[in-house]
Amino acid sequence: DVSHNIAKVEQHLVNGAPKKLLVHRKGSTRALPPHHPLIPVDYQFIGQPVLIGGTMGTCSYVLTGTEKGMRETFGSTCHGAGRALSRNKSRNTLHYEDVLKGLNDKGISIRVASPKLVMEEAP
Numbered sequence: 001d002v003s004h005n006i007a008k009v010e011q012h013l014v015n016g017a018p019k020k021l022l023v024h025r026k027g028s029t030r031a032l033p034p035h036h037p038l039i040p041v042d043y044q045f046i047g048q049p050v051l052i053g054g055t056m057g058t059c060s061y062v063l064t065g066t067e068k069g070m071r072e073t074f075g076s077t078c079h080g081a082g083r084a085l086s087r088n089k090s091r092n093t094l095h096y097e098d099v100l101k102g103l104n105d106k107g108i109s110i111r112v113a114s115p116k117l118v119m120e121e122a123p
Helices: 067-073 087-093 096-105 115-120
Strands: 004-014 017-030 049-052 061-064 076-078
Touching (some): 004 067
16 A cells, blocks of 8 residues: 555655655555555566556556656655546435446445445446
8 A cells, every 4th residue: 555645755866856845646546657665566577566556347457656756746646546536426426226226237246234335436
């Protein structure tokens, strides 16, 4: 699991010079490139793995950090698919049974503690 929605003091290149920055990742997570000193030895040759979760009805992705990402985004990437509707709007406009049927039609089965959770995370 990689933290998201946090601020960290990090060193990055700015205009070719190393700078100490406070990097705030709101709705994103860190994705470090290969050979970065802060990633474990197991990932040194490929970069930091990052899981980008899709919605309940779409694919997820496994990616790794890159040097280009470090230069352009301070090593940041999104941490999920994002929302087409706010949680509140989903609860107020979608119907639980319709969401379950739509998922079932795609061959997706879910088990949740509350219908409210299905509505909040509806695809």
